[in-house]
Amino acid sequence: MSSASDEDDTAYPKMIMEAISALGGADRLAISNHIDFNNSDLPRDHVALVALHLYRLTESGELLLVDEKYSKPGGSQSQAPAKRGRGRPPKPKSDVVTGAELPSPRPRGRPPKAKDPLATAVAKAAAGFPRARGRPPKAEKAAGSTPSGAVVIGVKRGRGRPPKAKPALVAEAV
Template sequence: MATDEVNKPSSLPSYPQLIIDAIEALNDKNGSNKTSISKYIESKYGDLPAAHTNLLSHHLNRMKETGELIFLKNNYTKAGSNAPPRRGRGRPPKPKVPLPPGAILSPARPRGRPPKDPNAPPRSLKPKVASGTGKPRGRPRKMARPEGGIGGSSTTVMAAAVRPRGRPPKVKALALTEVSVEH
């Protein structure tokens, strides 16, 4: 297979040259898309490699990245002298201010959080600073109510303490009807 490629006459120009020739020959004001470029090359040079579509795509992308071609609205056009310079994605970098001669550069800081100092004392040994009010932080503890306190007798406090948590069970209808029948 390698010998076939070596012995084969190279009558086919390079792909960048083929692409430029095709765009010039098609002469469309909006540019030419990949399909029209491929059809032109196939009609002019009948004997193309098997990987023609892959080679064409690769060279179109490379020429677009280097600025030889401009890709606009799915069409490729030649970069003219009045074309704006090619810009990458995102925000352009800030212009670099040249350093005065003899300036010494400090080493760049590494990214991320700096490592902990192994010789530093543990945090628990540091003295705690009072908040200034003298009160402890957080919600105060709940105080127990005295029996027979404000507004109630000791029986209501006892009933409240004995009553289980949650919603009380439903009263059975049978017990209510018996009570109302007796009256």
């Protein structure tokens, strides 16, 4: 003869799995209410039995408990993306073939100078000499090309502010 506890051991896991399939993953109270609504002949300690069987099913691996909700493994609940943590997510790493060689990383710092100075001089001559450093000198104007057409006679002014004009000394007549 089978006892009531043997029937509970086989009936409750079936009812729990049916409830999870119908609800698509739910918490303990929702599963218990679903079983209570669909079955009329339940023992008094029905809520405690649901909790006990849910614990056993999660320990055996038949159910997953995620965020207080039970679901079947491999269901849509387990495929949900994990919550992102704080900060910027890491860059995705590309798949590396085991037999392939990794490219050498670019060396840090300034590249070393060429060992042969003659080779660099030849390379510069072949490429044409670069312009000299600094500001280029002013181009000299042609003598007759002043804007007003007048010819400038006299001493070229120097740089800076001109000195004050000194009064001419008057010679006294004797």
